[in-house]
Amino acid sequence: MSKRIAGPEIERLIQLLAKVPGLGPRSARRAALHLIKKKEQLFEPLSAAMNEALEKVRVCSVCGNVDTADPCSICTDPRRDAGTLIVVEDVADLWALERAAAMNVRYHVLGGTLSPLDGVGPEDLNIAGLINRVAEGGVGEIIIAVNATVEGQTTAHYITDQMADMGVKVTRLAHGVPVGGELDYLDEGTLAAALKSRTVF
Amino acid sequence: MSKRIAGPEIERLIQLLAKVPGLGPRSARRAALHLIKKKEQLFEPLSAAMNEALEKVRVCSVCGNVDTADPCSICTDPRRDAGTLIVVEDVADLWALERAAAMNVRYHVLGGTLSPLDGVGPEDLNIAGLINRVAEGGVGEIIIAVNATVEGQTTAHYITDQMADMGVKVTRLAHGVPVGGELDYLDEGTLAAALKSRTVF
Ligand SMILES: [Zn+2]
Ligand SMILES: [Zn+2]
Numbered sequence: 001m002s003k004r005i006a007g008p009e010i011e012r013l014i015q016l017l018a019k020v021p022g023l024g025p026r027s028a029r030r031a032a033l034h035l036i037k038k039k040e041q042l043f044e045p046l047s048a049a050m051n052e053a054l055e056k057v058r059v060c061s062v063c064g065n066v067d068t069a070d071p072c073s074i075c076t077d078p079r080r081d082a083g084t085l086i087v088v089e090d091v092a093d094l095w096a097l098e099r100a101a102a103m104n105v106r107y108h109v110l111g112g113t114l115s116p117l118d119g120v121g122p123e124d125l126n127i128a129g130l131i132n133r134v135a136e137g138g139v140g141e142i143i144i145a146v147n148a149t150v151e152g153q154t155t156a157h158y159i160t161d162q163m164a165d166m167g168v169k170v171t172r173l174a175h176g177v178p179v180g181g182e183l184d185y186l187d188e189g190t191l192a193a194a195l196k197s198r199t200v201f
Numbered sequence: 202m203s204k205r206i207a208g209p210e211i212e213r214l215i216q217l218l219a220k221v222p223g224l225g226p227r228s229a230r231r232a233a234l235h236l237i238k239k240k241e242q243l244f245e246p247l248s249a250a251m252n253e254a255l256e257k258v259r260v261c262s263v264c265g266n267v268d269t270a271d272p273c274s275i276c277t278d279p280r281r282d283a284g285t286l287i288v289v290e291d292v293a294d295l296w297a298l299e300r301a302a303a304m305n306v307r308y309h310v311l312g313g314t315l316s317p318l319d320g321v322g323p324e325d326l327n328i329a330g331l332i333n334r335v336a337e338g339g340v341g342e343i344i345i346a347v348n349a350t351v352e353g354q355t356t357a358h359y360i361t362d363q364m365a366d367m368g369v370k371v372t373r374l375a376h377g378v379p380v381g382g383e384l385d386y387l388d389e390g391t392l393a394a395a396l397k398s399r400t401v402f
Contacts, residue, residue: 006266007258016247027222042221047252067207069208
């Protein structure tokens with residue numbers, strides 16, 4: 001029994017809100033109603049912020065971070081050590097590490113992990129970009145900060161193999177990251193400690 | 202340590218997303234990243250749907266429902282029994298009752314409940330509008346479908362008192378609604394049963 005309750009514009013808004021991570025069909029309805037009720041305080045500013053972000057957000061062509069500038073503000077920050085790259089799966093992991101604020105270095109976002117079962121090979125990740133950055137020189141250390149999952153570790157080994165003859169030190173996060181855990185859910189202290197006691201791969 | 206991670210436009214988007222019910226600060230960051238990654242599939246359509254809804258959504262001047270037409274599609278539907286009004290606290294409750302699809306009638310949205318402690322009096326709710334609709338004639342029954350909370354029941358009694366001399370039958374939802382429960386979270390079967398066995402107030 002799915003009677004159309006509200007106009008098609010509201011139904012469509014609910015449908016799309018339900019696809020936002022963290023919201024389901026029921027919470028999407030509540031979210032839509034809340035937005036409609038808080039039109040001036042929330043709905044209009046949020047809509048404007050989305051338009052603004054849509055127009056300005058770029059993926060950094062150097063590291064894969066998202067920002068409103070390309071290269072991103074991390075890649076162009078002269079106070080950061082450009083000789084060390086932290087390699088992460090996802091921008092969310094980069095943000096999590098930045099919140100830990102343990103190292104003032106640069107990043108490389110792979111955009112996922114190797115997963116032969118899902119048909120994700122090296123060419124589907126930003127690994128060629130990483131090899132290029134190292135080949136250009138100036139990078140002394142790569143810290144592989146992928147999730148402690150099977151796919152993450154497979155990816156870490158693959159990258160280590162690729163770096164074998166490039167004269168770059170490859171390290172990984174210290175144990176301290178829970179096995180099977182996701183970086184983005186860890187507290188800042190754990191992330192900082194794991195970075196500090198990173199080990200040679 | 203709150204370093205600015207992304208551009209101010211992204212920070213603002215995250216800040217506003219965190220105010221959407223169902224999302225908190227952490228899930229707002231994840232939601233923002235997901236939107237940025239699914240730009241064509243989700244971010245652009247959602248932004249367009251929000252612009253569209255912002256432009257077209259109206260609060261019905263008759264019943265308080267939200268729709269893209271005023272009066273709303275429920276108030277102008279000739280197949281609905283205009284002689285019965287279901288009185289609800291909130292549009293979310295109206296939608297929940299419509300999903301139960303137990304009665305083909307009209308509604309009246311109060312916009313809250315009486316709450317002397319919070320300074321919410323009769324003049325803050327759409328009670329005058331309800332009295333006017335009944336005074337205009339044609340309404341034979343009012344079904345009070347407020348939440349089974351103290352404030353809800355206080356509101357129900359107040360409305361019943363106001364209707365005392367107006368020649369209208371006042372009923373309420375049958376027991377079956379859990380005490381302290383919220384209508385919007387109930388399954389459709391429970392709501393349909395509670396409507397069916399409503400009792401005289
Ligand atoms: Zn960058
Ligand atoms: Zn209406």
